[in-house]
């Protein structure tokens with residue numbers, strides 16, 4: 001298992017997550033569906049170690065996260081989990097390449113090696129021509145594929161995606177989905193919160209969040 005979560009609870013004004021149990025098998029694609037406000041983003045943030053649950057336990061790669069310090073949690077997050085969001089959060093005023101390698105630079109990895117990996121990934125996508133472009137000059141669909149490369153640059157075992165196609169036309173959506181399938185074939189495990197039936201169609205498993213529970 002890449003990730004195991006037991007009895008996760010989270011309350012804001014009301015109880016959003018009641019008693020959530022999730023297991024993500026290595027190499028799987030899981031879709032997380034449920035109406036708006038059901039708690040999908042909250043659950044992803046908790047599983048991604050960004051947000052603390054009120055109670056419950058999470059294991060990443062077999063390692064319990066319950067007693068880890070904030071620094072240890074950041075380390076685990078940076079090295080084992082990639083994030084992909086609906087609004088890509090790429091950094092303006094930086095090039096496509098700088099954006100892709102940013103997580104690895106933060107982790108103080110050797111720049112030459114990381115740039116080489118980014119170049120290989122861009123090449124595979126036929127996006128090499130964009131490498132030195134300012135991020136503000138690329139299209140929405142390209143931005144979303146670039147965001148997935150950024151999520152993959154550290155070779156995390158798990159990628160958490162929150163409505164990654166929510167903003168895309170159908171052709172960009174299909175290209176992103178083929179990239180996700182390709183990344184999955186290279187060994188990435190995915191958990192994808194989505195409303196989109198096309199996304200659910202590439203999933204090995206579908207989890208539905210309803211009234212604070214997974215059904």
Ligand SMILES: Nc1ncnc2c1ncn2[C@@H]1O[C@H](COP(=O)(O)OP(=O)(O)O)[C@@H](O)[C@H]1O
Nearest residue numbers: 012013016034035036037038039040041042043
């Ligand atoms: N930081 C927060 N403070 C208070 N309420 C929140 C916060 N984040 C989310 N919520 C509430 O939790 C519920 C679930 O939100 P969310 O996880 O974003 O759902 P989804 O992603 O399924 O649309 C919503 O009612 C939302 O208003």
Ligand SMILES: [Mg+2]
Nearest residue numbers: 040041042162
């Ligand atoms: Mg959401």
